Amino acid sequence: MDASHAPAHGRIIDSEFRPHRWLRGPHAQTIVPTLLRPSPPLDFDVETLELPDGDFVRIGWAGAPHPGQRVAVLVHGLTGGFTSKYLRGLAGLLIARGWRVAALELRGGGAQPNRLPRNYHHGDTGDLRFLLKVLHDRDPNARLAIVGWSLGANIVIKAMGEDAAASPVEAAAAASAPFLLEPCAQKLDTGFARLYQRRLLIDLKRMVGRKYPPLKAPPGVDLAAMQRARSFIEFDDAYTAPMHGFRDARDYYARCACGAFLKTVARPMLVINARDDPFLARDIVPRASELAPSVTLELTRRGGHVGFIAEGQRGRLTYWLETRLADWLETAVPADHT
Structure with a gap:
């Protein structure tokens, strides 16, 4: 395409996704996969x-290895990991299409506590970027893609925007991305969403608290206030912000929100969000002018948070998001590339 006719920005498209007839509401779409979906089989x-x-992360490998192959790095959401059903579901689809999968278990998120006081957070792109460098160094011909959900979506988008044209990644995808973190934290402290917040805070407090002792919290980190926190803003004020060098929770949100990084993404990227996502504020969706030309934002009317359950034959539940992501990655990083 002639440079004078190249698009000045990305595009926003309406999705073809249609929810299962019995699961049209945002909470049903969000909760049912967690409670009722069997875990997709994967070793x-x-x-x-x-x-x-001096710290470590764990990488979950699946799929037969061979030089120069396509490798998809998968980044889970808040309190997720190798057991996350959405991650395992996509991994299985990709492996069946010839991909190798590397699931990144974010720092401190596994069964074994990490060594240093800090854990992962929304802006923590360093470990992902280090993993990508390692994979490229191990096999310079490997063709890399990355996918993230929720917090993982924020990390993936931010990393792609930070690296821009220097990224070793051929394509990236994200789902249920919190483009602006502060409005989303406020949303989760209202109405029914408080139930999600309470469940996630229980898991976060357990994840952080198991390290103290034997570790000692750095100055400024208030572990007692962290354990008392009843909202994400209180938790991030007491722990996340001081632990990771931010002035307070709002400074952390402002500096780490992925929306600001969409303009500098230089590789093909698909972002899928539902307009009814109960985790996300409704007015955070970026305009097309705020997207890099390589970015497509696909919006569904329904779908909840990392839900997107459609209806298959005889009314069975099908996980549309995973098929959509796998199909898009096949197009963005085709197997017959030479």
Whole structure:
């Protein structure tokens, strides 16, 4: 395409997704996959990856390896991991199409506590970017793609925007992305969404608290206030912000929100969000002018948070999001590339 006719920005499209007739509401779409979906069968070969600062993350490998193949790095959401059903579902689809999968278990998120006081957070792109470098160094001909959900979506988008044209990744995808973090934190402290917030806070407090002792919290981190926190803003004020060098929760939200990084993404990227997502504020969706030309934002009317359950034959539940992501990755990183 002639440079004078190249698009100045990305595009926003309406999705073809239609929810299951019995699961049209946002909470049903969000809760049913967690409670009723059987875990997709998948065996990970787990690698402990040592990090430059002396800590570690774990990588769950699946799919037969061979040089120069397509590798999809999958990044889970808040309090997720190798057991996340959406991650396992997509991994299975990709492996069946010849991909190798590397699931990144974010720092501190696994069964074994990490070594340093800090854990992962929405802006923590360093470990993902280090993993991508390691994968490229191991096999310069490997063709890399990354996918993230929710918090993982924020990390993926931010990393792609930070690296821009220097990214070793051929394509990226994200789902249920919290483009602006502060409005989303406020949304989760209202109405029915407080139930999601309470459940996630229980898991976060358990994840952080198991490290103290033997570790000692750095100055400024108030572990007692963290354990008392009844909202994400209180939790992030007491722990996340001071632990990771932010002035307070709002400074953390402002500096780490992925929406600001969409303009500098230089590789093909698909972002899928539902307009009825109960985790996200409704007015955070970026305009097309705020997207890089390589970015497509696909919006569904319904779908909840990392839900997107459609109806299959005889009314069975089908997980549309995983098929949509796998199909898009096949187009963005085709197997017959030479």
